[in-house]
Amino acid sequence: MKHFFKVFFTSLLCFSVLVAGGLYMLTGFNDGNAHATDIFNIIGSNKDERINVLLLGLEHERSDTIMVASYNTKTKSVDIISIPRDTYIDRDGFVNSANNKINSVYTVKGIEGLEEIILSITGLEIDKYVTIDYDGVRAAVDAVGGVEVDVPFHMRYTDPYSDPPLDINIPAGKQIIDGDNAMEFLRFRKTNYSGYSGYAEGDLGRIEAQQGFVKSAIKKALSFKLPKVVSEVYPYVGTDFSLTEASSMAVGSIGISTENINFHVLPGTTKTINGISFYLMDAQVTKDLVYGILGLQ
Numbered sequence: 001m002k003h004f005f006k007v008f009f010t011s012l013l014c015f016s017v018l019v020a021g022g023l024y025m026l027t028g029f030n031d032g033n034a035h036a037t038d039i040f041n042i043i044g045s046n047k048d049e050r051i052n053v054l055l056l057g058l059e060h061e062r063s064d065t066i067m068v069a070s071y072n073t074k075t076k077s078v079d080i081i082s083i084p085r086d087t088y089i090d091r092d093g094f095v096n097s098a099n100n101k102i103n104s105v106y107t108v109k110g111i112e113g114l115e116e117i118i119l120s121i122t123g124l125e126i127d128k129y130v131t132i133d134y135d136g137v138r139a140a141v142d143a144v145g146g147v148e149v150d151v152p153f154h155m156r157y158t159d160p161y162s163d164p165p166l167d168i169n170i171p172a173g174k175q176i177i178d179g180d181n182a183m184e185f186l187r188f189r190k191t192n193y194s195g196y197s198g199y200a201e202g203d204l205g206r207i208e209a210q211q212g213f214v215k216s217a218i219k220k221a222l223s224f225k226l227p228k229v230v231s232e233v234y235p236y237v238g239t240d241f242s243l244t245e246a247s248s249m250a251v252g253s254i255g256i257s258t259e260n261i262n263f264h265v266l267p268g269t270t271k272t273i274n275g276i277s278f279y280l281m282d283a284q285v286t287k288d289l290v291y292g293i294l295g296l297q
Contacts, residue, residue, distance in 0.1 A: 049074045050294070054115060054129040056106065066102060066114070068124055070293055077260040079293045081122065084266060084279040089117055096274045111240075121266070121281055123290055128240055134164070136236025138179030140217070146176040147217045152209070155188045156196040177213075186210050218261065264289060 050072050057065035066083040085103035094100050105114045115126040141147055151172050159166040168184040170177075177185055189206045190198030199205025267285035271278055 051127045052124045054111070054118060054126045055080070056111075056114070056129060056131040058131055058133045066118075068118060068122065068126070070124060075260070077262070079262045079264060081264045081266060081289070081293075083118070083121075084268070086270075086277055086279040087121070087266065087268070088278040088280055089121070096276065096278075098276060101278065122286060129238075131238040133236050134183065137183060139236060140179075141177070141182040142179040144217065144220045146178045147182065147213060147220060148174065149177050149185065149209075149213055149216065150174045151185070152199075153197050155185065156191050156193045157188055158192065182213070186213060214263075215261070264293075 050070060053069045053071065055067040055069055057067075065085060068081045068083065070079045070081070072078075083102060085101065087102040088100050089102050089105070091100055091105075098104065102114075102117060105117055109116075111129050115129070119125055151170055151174075154172050155168050155170040157166060157168040166184065166187065168188050170181060170185055170188075186209075188198070199209070266279075266281055267289060268279050268281040271280050
C-alpha cells in the first residue's frame with residue numbers, strides 16, 4: 001500500500017508537473033546566459049497554499065536541466081520556470097569560469113546547495129525536489145503509447161560525440177512520437193545536413209515546439225489510469241516527498257488541467273565572457289515575474 005500511494009502521487013505530480021518539466025527540461029534547450037544576484041525573498045502570506053518543487057533533469061550525475069514548479073494547491077495552477085543551465089552565479093573562488101554556471105552546482109554541493117542558489121536568484125524557497133533522467137522521459141512517453149505531434153519540417157541532425165549519440169531523422173507531418181523519437185524531437189534545434197532546415201527563430205521556435213509537446217503529453221497521460229502509467233516511470237524518479245505528503249498531494253492534485261500549466265524562462269540575456277557563454281539574469285524582470293506568479297503585484 002505504501003508503494004501504491006507513492007506511485008499514485010508520482011503519477012499525478014509527474015504528469016501534471018514533473019514529467020511536464022522533465023520532458024521540457026531534458027531537451028538541451030537551455031542555451032542561454034545570466035547574472036545571479038540575491039534579489040529578494042517573497043514567499044508571502046500565501047505560502048501555506050503553495051508548494052515550490054525543484055525539478056532536476058539528470059544526465060548521468062550532472063544536472064542537465066533545472067526548473068522550478070510553483071504549484072498553487074488552491075487554484076490548482078502550476079507555473080514552471082526554466083533556469084538556463086548557463087545561468088551565471090557567484091561562487092567563492094571563481095570568477096567568469098565554467099564553475100560559475102548554475103549547472104556546476106549539483107555535482108559539487110548537491111540538492112541543498114542548488115536549492116540555496118535557486119532561492120538567491122528567484123526568491124522562491126524550495127519545499128521539495130524531484131529528479132528524473134533521460135530513461136525516465138523515454139519511459140513516460142512510451143507508457144502513454146507515444147504523443148501526437150505535428151512536426152513542422154524534416155528534422156535531420158547527427159552528433160556521434162553526444163552522450164547518448166544523436167541521429168535525428170524525423171519526417172515532417174502529424175505523427176505519434178515514441179520515447180526515443182521524443183528525446184530527438186525535443187532536443188532538435190538546427191540541422192547539420194545540406195538541404196534540410198531548422199527552426200527559423202532558433203531556440204524560441206524549439207521552446208514553442210517543446211511546450212506544445214509537453215502539453216500534449218500531459219493531456220494524454222491524464223486520460224490513462226495514472227498509477228499504471230507511472231509504475232513504468234517510478235524507478236527513474238527521485239524525491240524527498242514523504243508518504244504523508246505524497247498522499248496529500250495526490251488527493252489535492254486531482255482536477256489539475258493543462259490549461260493551468262504555465263511555462264516561463266528565467267528572464268535574461270546571453271553574453272560571452274572570457275570566451276565562455278553565460279546567461280546573465282535580469283534581476284528586476286525576474287522579480288516582476290515571480291511577483292506575478294505569486295499574485296503580489
